[in-house]
Amino acid sequence: MDWDKLKSFHAAAEAGSLTAAAETLGLSQSALSRQITALEDQLGIKLFHRHARGLLLTESGNLLYRAAHDISSKVALAEAMVADSRDKPSGDLRVTAPTALGATWLAPRLASFHAAYPDIRIRLLLDDHELDVAGLEAECAIRPWPSTQNDLIQRKIMQVPQHLFSSHSYLQRAGTPRSLEALDDHAIVQYGPPHLAPIPNLDWASRAGRPDGAPPRPAVLEANTVNAVMKAVEAGIGIAGLPDYVARDNDKLVCVLPEIEGPVFDVYFVYPEELRGSSRIIVFRDFLMSEAKRWEA
Structure with missing residues (x-):
């Protein structure tokens, strides 16, 4: 199966619409639609029911989505490991945080992080609901609640009154x-x-x-x-x-x-067990700990 077609299908299934998936992948909506149609033709099945409110997975589409999601997570992990094999921390780092914490507390501090590590490109994903860090929707998270998943490492970074x-x-x-x-x-x-x-x-x-x-x-x-x-x-x-x-x-x-x-509540830095030795994760964690200590002082 062609990975580009499978990636397009996975993005559409995640987003629930062609428009949102095309924006995520940086494709035109027509190009994305062609990729999915070609995959359906190749497999001889319909993957989506298309209706006015978006896309709904068929039974076969659900089966393929579960497999594609697993593959997508493994590809993201491989990309992260390749980025961490370089001599100095570099590459994309996808960070998720609640909207207010991310926009008001974290974002203004990222200029200092960029100055120290200019080869790391932060991709900040703000959402009050949990993104799947174990599935590498993001590589790390800042959360005002403890992790609910056993396969994640968490480190308390600050206490907030x-x-x-x-x-x-x-x-x-x-x-x-x-x-x-x-x-x-x-x-x-x-x-x-x-x-x-x-x-x-x-x-x-x-x-x-x-x-x-x-x-x-x-x-x-x-x-x-x-x-x-x-x-x-x-x-x-x-x-x-x-x-x-x-x-x-x-x-x-x-x-x-x-x-x-x-x-009073605690804020945690959370990341997958597989990225325990990631240089990007380590330097970002240490940066957050330092910034939180200054803020609490």
């Missing part, structure tokens, strides 16, 4: 709460709902200071990314509990009740 934040304009308009109980009279911006907002323990502002068994405060706005919650608070909608890594150095925000600390 949370506080309540609002904007200057909101506090001028609504006043500053003097106690947690006073939050009952304020507009709360909430991270959620839980099934769409996977980072744990970020929805504490609606419950802080409430009696045991009391319902949480209703939120005036709920958003399933930390970035959206932060932007809503910057705009003056209300008060939210936010991780310090997105809010502490934001001059558009004011820390409310600074003596109150929300749930």
Whole structure:
């Protein structure tokens, strides 16, 4: 089977649409469609049901997808090992992180990493849901929760406190709460709902200071990314509990009740067992540890 055709099929199955898969592979949609049609002709089967909302795998397509996914993971691992066989760290390094942590804390620090290791090209994949690091959708991850997979190595890089934040304009308009109980009279911006907002323990502002068994405060706005919650608070909608890594150095925000600390959580650096000796992973891990230590100080 031609690997280019199989790679095109795998990308389309992963993305669920020709348009998204073509963008991922850097192909035109028509070229990608021709590759998949040629593979179907070669095998004498239909791999996809095509409908208005995208692509749906047939039963045969599902069987081929499982095999292609395994092959894709092995190819990605081989590419990673080849990159690490060079004399100095070089090549692509695919890093996944939650959107706010990646955009607000990590991305501004990558200029220093690039200056130290100019031959490593960071590919930053931001998603609040887990990418499959064991399957090498990314080679390493920064996550505000411990790994759920046994075949991954994880290293705690920092501990993150949370506080309540609002904007200057909101506090001028609504006043500053003097106690947690006073939050009952304020507009709360909430991270959620839980099934769409996977980072744990970020929805504490609606419950802080409430009696045991009391319902949480209703939120005036709920958003399933930390970035959206932060932007809503910057705009003056209300008060939210936010991780310090997105809010502490934001001059558009004011820390409310600074003596109150929300749930503290750990951030981990995660990578596959197979890349334990990777020079790119090692230098990036050490860089993160150094940056986290400076941030916590």
